[in-house]
Amino acid sequence: MKSPMNNHFYDHKKLDAKWQKEWQKKETYKTAQNAKKKKMYVLDMFPYPSGAGLHVGHPRGYVASDVYARMKRMQGYNVLHPMGYDAFGLAAEQYAIKNKIHPSKAVQDNIKTFEKQLSIIGLSYDWSRRVSTADPEFYKWTQWIFIKLYNSWYDQKKNKARPIETLEAIFKAKGDGVSGEKRFTAKEWKSLSKIEKAKILMEYRLAYEGYSEVNWCPGLGTVLANDEIINGKSERGGFPVEKKQMRQWFMRISAYADRLLSGLEKLDWSNQVKTIQTNWIGKSVGVNFKCVIKDLDIPVQMYNSVPQTYHAETFTVIAPEHPLVVELVKGTEHEKSVMAFVDKIKKKKSQNKFDMDKEMDGIFTGRYIKSFADTGRDLPIWIASYVVADYGTGIVNASVHDERDFAFAKKFNIPLNVVMLPADKELAKKVKALEFAYVKDPNGIMQQPARFAGRKWGEVREDVINHLVEKGFATRKINYKMRDAIFARQRYWGEPIPLKHDKEGNVIPLKTSELPLNLPNVKSYEPIGTGESPLAGIPSWIKAGYETNTMPGWAGSSWYFLRYMDPKNKSAFASPAALKLWRDVDMYIGGTEHATGHLLYSRFWHKFLFDYGLVPTDEPFKALRNQGMILASDGRKMSKSWGNVVNPDECVATYGSDAFRLYEMFIGPFDSSLPWSTDSIIGTRRFVDRVWRLADKVDMKNAVKTDAKVISHIHKTIKKITSDIDTFSFNTAVAALMILLNELEPQEKINKKDFETFLKLIAPFASHVAEELWTKLGNKKSIHISEWPKFDAKKVLADTIIIGIQVNGKLRGEVEVEVGDSEKEIVDKALAIVQSHVEGKEIIKTIYVKDKIVSIVIKP
RNA sequence: GGGCAAGUGGCGGAAUUGGUAUACGCGCUAGUCUUAGGAACUAGUCCCGCAAGGGUUGAGGGUUCGAGUCCCUCCUUGCCCACCA
Numbered sequence: 001m002k003s004p005m006n007n008h009f010y011d012h013k014k015l016d017a018k019w020q021k022e023w024q025k026k027e028t029y030k031t032a033q034n035a036k037k038k039k040m041y042v043l044d045m046f047p048y049p050s051g052a053g054l055h056v057g058h059p060r061g062y063v064a065s066d067v068y069a070r071m072k073r074m075q076g077y078n079v080l081h082p083m084g085y086d087a088f089g090l091a092a093e094q095y096a097i098k099n100k101i102h103p104s105k106a107v108q109d110n111i112k113t114f115e116k117q118l119s120i121i122g123l124s125y126d127w128s129r130r131v132s133t134a135d136p137e138f139y140k141w142t143q144w145i146f147i148k149l150y151n152s153w154y155d156q157k158k159n160k161a162r163p164i165e166t167l168e169a170i171f172k173a174k175g176d177g178v179s180g181e182k183r184f185t186a187k188e189w190k191s192l193s194k195i196e197k198a199k200i201l202m203e204y205r206l207a208y209e210g211y212s213e214v215n216w217c218p219g220l221g222t223v224l225a226n227d228e229i230i231n232g233k234s235e236r237g238g239f240p241v242e243k244k245q246m247r248q249w250f251m252r253i254s255a256y257a258d259r260l261l262s263g264l265e266k267l268d269w270s271n272q273v274k275t276i277q278t279n280w281i282g283k284s285v286g287v288n289f290k291c292v293i294k295d296l297d298i299p300v301q302m303y304n305s306v307p308q309t310y311h312a313e314t315f316t317v318i319a320p321e322h323p324l325v326v327e328l329v330k331g332t333e334h335e336k337s338v339m340a341f342v343d344k345i346k347k348k349k350s351q352n353k354f355d356m357d358k359e360m361d362g363i364f365t366g367r368y369i370k371s372f373a374d375t376g377r378d379l380p381i382w383i384a385s386y387v388v389a390d391y392g393t394g395i396v397n398a399s400v401h402d403e404r405d406f407a408f409a410k411k412f413n414i415p416l417n418v419v420m421l422p423a424d425k426e427l428a429k430k431v432k433a434l435e436f437a438y439v440k441d442p443n444g445i446m447q448q449p450a451r452f453a454g455r456k457w458g459e460v461r462e463d464v465i466n467h468l469v470e471k472g473f474a475t476r477k478i479n480y481k482m483r484d485a486i487f488a489r490q491r492y493w494g495e496p497i498p499l500k501h502d503k504e505g506n507v508i509p510l511k512t513s514e515l516p517l518n519l520p521n522v523k524s525y526e527p528i529g530t531g532e533s534p535l536a537g538i539p540s541w542i543k544a545g546y547e548t549n550t551m552p553g554w555a556g557s558s559w560y561f562l563r564y565m566d567p568k569n570k571s572a573f574a575s576p577a578a579l580k581l582w583r584d585v586d587m588y589i590g591g592t593e594h595a596t597g598h599l600l601y602s603r604f605w606h607k608f609l610f611d612y613g614l615v616p617t618d619e620p621f622k623a624l625r626n627q628g629m630i631l632a633s634d635g636r637k638m639s640k641s642w643g644n645v646v647n648p649d650e651c652v653a654t655y656g657s658d659a660f661r662l663y664e665m666f667i668g669p670f671d672s673s674l675p676w677s678t679d680s681i682i683g684t685r686r687f688v689d690r691v692w693r694l695a696d697k698v699d700m701k702n703a704v705k706t707d708a709k710v711i712s713h714i715h716k717t718i719k720k721i722t723s724d725i726d727t728f729s730f731n732t733a734v735a736a737l738m739i740l741l742n743e744l745e746p747q748e749k750i751n752k753k754d755f756e757t758f759l760k761l762i763a764p765f766a767s768h769v770a771e772e773l774w775t776k777l778g779n780k781k782s783i784h785i786s787e788w789p790k791f792d793a794k795k796v797l798a799d800t801i802i803i804g805i806q807v808n809g810k811l812r813g814e815v816e817v818e819v820g821d822s823e824k825e826i827v828d829k830a831l832a833i834v835q836s837h838v839e840g841k842e843i844i845k846t847i848y849v850k851d852k853i854v855s856i857v858i859k860p
Numbered sequence: 861g862g863g864c865a866a867g868u869g870g871c872g873g874a875a876u877u878g879g880u881a882u883a884c885g886c887g888c889u890a891g892u893c894u895u896a897g898g899a900a901c902u903a904g905u906c907c908c909g910c911a912a913g914g915g916u917u918g919a920g921g922g923u924u925c926g927a928g929u930c931c932c933u934c935c936u937u938g939c940c941c942a943c944c945a
Binding site for chain 1: 861862863864865866871872873874876879880883884885886887899900924925926938939940941943944945
């Protein structure tokens with residue numbers, strides 16, 4: 001804005017700074033640990049201090065949560081609205097390595113930049129509660145929770161986490177049996193060595209050590225989680241990723257799969273995130289068939305989540321990596337070719353080069369599954385490239401109804417045209433009714449039958465499962481797609497895992513008094529390339545026997561919201577009193593990109609803490625709102641490489657904080673992705689200026705009687721703004737404020753009280769101009785702790801309204817309706833108005849919807 | 861391939877959830893004031909038409925007195941998961 005700033009303009013440079021300073025000085029937004037008022041915890045997902053700085057998309061969620069928090073504060077809630085930094089993790093470390101600045105320094109610098117950028121937006125955070133996950137006083141408790149997880153197992157019977165000692169006690173008294181199968185008796189348990197016992201206990205711990213095939217990224221010299229890989233390349237840097245066996249720490253999140261799924265129901269979250277989590281957890285109900293390998297007499301289980309088709313299955317497929325494969329072909333004519341095939345597939349997969357669609361491949365093992373259930377025939381066992389080894393049992397009975405199985409059968413000429421129905425007559429009838437099992441083969445070409453076509457598939461499945469279980473052919477089995485999460489990074493910049501390994505191979509968790517285990521300050525923090533963490537290169541660290549892996553980026557973010565409740569506590573992650581006061585997050589704002597990461601992990605940790613009574617609620621985030629992404633005006637993502645990044649600092653400098661905040665909210669629906677248009681901010685800037693000028697019309701003596709119509713409009717707006725902010729419909733709230741301003745402007749004079757009400761309504765959005773004018777009206781206390789206007793239905797005039805008149809569905813006129821008018825009066829009036837359209841025609845009926853419409857139906 | 865959203869003026873979008881489509885803002889046009897305007901203010905701005913009038917919510921069909929909104933088919937776009945049988 002080039003124009004000179006005279007008194008017709010809001011001098012944003014001067015006044016924004018003035019109020020930001022004043023609020024800070026007076027601690028206007030400091031949260032009291034006060035239980036008298038109703039609590040309201042409004043939380044933003046805290047950012048990585050990445051160093052790239054903010055673009056205009058970042059503050060969108062922060063402004064929204066701020067508007068919400070400000071209204072709640074004015075409504076009399078005790079509002080907790082904090083901000084902090086997710087300072088550990090790959091993002092911060094990558095930045096440090098690239099710029100050759102030690103991560104601890106780089107993070108500090110970035111936080112400074114970040115806070116400077118945030119401060120000019122005028123957000124109402126209680127900065128005294130600021131936390132950083134890389135602060136030892138913080139990560140002491142991340143480590144503490146880790147140890148608690150390590151010292152726990154999941155009791156499926158009680159359906160909660162319990163101390164590992166209770167499991168030892170069970171083993172001691174009754175032997176194994178907690179996981180269904182009895183692998184050892186109590187006597188056998190006692191005869192085990194310490195190391196052997198530890199090994200078995202490790203299979204139950206919620207934080208556990210194990211080996212697994214991991215995503216190894218040579219470019220970064222580290223292991224990556226699945227969600228850090230995009231199309232076979234690392235999310236950061238774009239380096240190729242391959243498979244490698246490695247010692248890892250894991251989180252047994254799978255133990256909580258069912259609770260994570262059922263807990264979603266009662267949450268006030270977007271359907272989108274709920275659906276993503278539901279699919280990610282991937283629950284499926286099916287059966288494990290009890291089968292035997294013919295000639296070898298090896299018992300195997302085959303998982304099938306669509307057992308309706310079992311009688312139509314004519315072959316079996318097994319994953320190439322399955323350990324059984326070796327036994328199947330040992331000493332047979334097939335051994336050489338099969339093992340060569342397995343090696344080929346494994347190699348391809350390890351390089352992440354396997355294109356599943358194009359490279360369907362397989363080989364016959366020469367073995368058969370002995371006739372099982374009531375199928376009455378043996379099934380040839382094939383190795384198929386598309387079978388997933390670690391889902392179900394890794395062995396699948398193939399049916400024509402599955403596209404892959406069908407394509408596979410076609411490719412290898414496996415006959416499929418055999419149909420047999422179950423011996424159970426009732427069931428056979430139902431199954432036959434589905435008409436799915438028939439493969440027509442008119443010209444020697446196999447046809448895949450129509451699947452599922454409008455039938456109650458799930459219902460039949462239950463019948464089939466019950467039948468199979470009753471007859472003893474199979475057991476009911478629930479499977480989840482969700483796997484345990486890797487909880488270790490071979491990197492420097494993360495929380496050290498608080499464990500020691502002794503020479504005998506025992507794992508010794510640190511005691512609480514030994515925490516925090518500080519991250520040593522080293523000169524070289526870059527990956528050492530062997531796949532081990534830089535900590536493995538520190539002699540004193542190794543000598544002490546400390547674990548060299550560090551925690552992944554999501555460790556601190558899985559519980560940080562609890563720390564805000566009591567950020568300085570030295571004896572607990574938060575005091576019981578603080579936890580009781582704040583309980584859980586009432587409103588959480590952030591992007592959907594964390595749906596399968598942070599939002600799942602933090603629910604898991606929270607449920608774990610809940611099992612021990614350490615937090616008062618079973619779910620951490622009662623309500624969740626997701627902001628859409630702000631795109632550049634060209635419709636693409638904002639990024640340095642496109643050169644289309646718009647910086648909030650410039651916008652704020654030119655148009656002021658209030659105009660910027662208003663525009664962030666006005667741009668469109670909060671959850672939509674929208675293109676940014678710096679040109680359009682002028683609109684909200686004009687709004688601010690017009691509010692500023694309107695103040696000249698205020699009658700300080702309160703003597704002017706405001707028009708009843710205007711008062712009515714003010715109250716309608718109070719209602720609208722309140723409900724719009726509650727439902728995150730910020731764009732229509734701003735529009736309603738503009739409409740009210742349009743109404744107020746033509747007034748000669750405005751009553752002081754009414755203008756104050758207007759200022760209160762704009763205060764959550766245009767916080768600075770509202771505060772300045774509020775003060776000018778003579779108010780001593782901040783507008784932001786004043787009382788939110790109350791809607792008074794009595795002040796709303798039941799004014800005359802104009803409704804439409806339709807004749808045969810077409811709009812033909814309008815009629816003015818008075819409050820007391822009867823239906824007959826209105827209809828008669830309407831008929832008179834549209835007389836030319838109904839004259840001489842037979843009226844079939846008339847419909848009157850109160851305050852909405854009159855509809856007349858005539859014979860054409 | 862599967863799942864979830866969404867298609868309304870030149871642009872961002874609104875529509876009380878089945879009841880006068882295009883609120884609010886940007887942009888544009890004309891005017892006022894000005895040494896000046898890329899400031900401010902006033903008026904206009906979905907399309908066709910001088911008008912009366914007619915048409916319009918991605919396309920087509922259906923339900924209804926009445927459909928942007930509900931149902932079916934298709935097209936397009938975005939996001940998420942992708943061999944989980």
